Amino acid sequence: MLPPAHIDRVVTAALEEDAPWGDLTGEYLLPADARATAVLVAREGGVFSGGDVFAAAFRLTDPRIGIEVHTPDGGRMVPGQVLATVSGPARSVLTAERVGLNFAQRMSGIATLTARYVAEVAHTGARIADTRKTTPGLRALERHAVRCGGGHNHRFSLSDAVMAKDNHLAVLSALAPTTTPGAAVTQALQAAIARLPHTTHVEVEVDRLDQIDAVLAAGVGTIMLDNFTLDELRAGVERIGGRVTVEASGGVSLETVRAIAETGVDVISVGALTHSARAVDLGLDVRVEIAGA
Structure with a gap:
């Protein structure tokens, strides 16, 4: 799911940024x-991700370096666990x-x-999904990490x-001032769907309950209820039926x-998975050997 060629491009750029003229x-x-x-070594517990990316940093720096990753992506880690050598x-x-x-x-x-969010909704049918709020250039890596934590990916790009x-x-609505806002939205969505390939998914975001019927009438695939209260979410789920x-x-x-999942929604998209995640504390313990010593 994370192509080696993409890993190499991203890691090569990072290595060039860090040592543009060598490591003085x-x-x-x-x-x-x-x-x-x-x-x-893991300094704290969590879910490991990025083994192939970590290995690429060493492989691309010097092909003479040998790398062995001991913990697979998505594997649990505990403090003191050796993840790679x-x-x-x-x-x-x-x-x-x-x-x-x-x-x-x-x-x-x-x-x-991501794993913490997934655990909170495990008793429901809701999926935890990421968003496009990712670090520019690192989206594929960050979305891979979401999957490692048990989450799902939203659309990858526009x-x-x-x-x-x-x-x-x-x-x-502004382009059709003589038409009711709901009718304008329905007509525009229907026209777009008629031109799109049949395999293309269509999702529409609404921020009020009274917008739902016009969107439903267009025949879309997903409706996003944005910034709804819990009562509004329950009402929206019921109306969509x-x-x-x-x-x-x-x-x-x-x-x-947890409370959002219990309203009956199918998907919960969480920008914080990628824009607010705290880096896990990992360390690299080194032992140096001198030839002839």
Whole structure:
């Protein structure tokens, strides 16, 4: 689900950013023949993600480095657990250290936070999904981490599905001033659906209960109830009556997600999974060996 070629592109850019003209510290302080063995260790519990990305940081820095990942992506980790081992020229190992750690800590943080949300709604039928609120350039990695935590992915990009949000609806209503707002929205959505390939999913965001009927009439696939209260969510689910997928968004936190899921919605999209996840504390413990010592 995370293509190796994409990993290599992202990691190569990160390595070039971190050492554009080489690692001066390693080159001037460490003997060229020094070798190092390092272990990636969990300093706290959580869900691991980013093993292949971590490994790529070392592989792309120096093909002489050997890497073994011991914990699969999505695997649980406890404090003190050895997650991976790398071994090779000390200069190269230390050059790749920070980039490898940055990716693994970030991705594991997202996976760990996602797992907490998933656990909160496990007794319901609701899915936890991410959003497009991702770090530019790192979306594929961060969304992979969401899956590692048991979550689901929303549309990957603007090219993947039609999703009409509040500003889209406002434009449609303004363009048809002689038509009732509801009718204008229905007609515009129906016209778009008629032109789209039959495989393209259409989702519409509403922020009021009285907008639902016009959207339903258009024949869309998903209706997002945005920033609804719990009572409004229950009313929206009842009004929709299982005819389309119901997504809840806005105001979602670990403290509120359980109650939102219990209103009967099908999907809960959570921007915090990727924009507010705290990096998990991972460390790289290094042992250096000098030839002939």
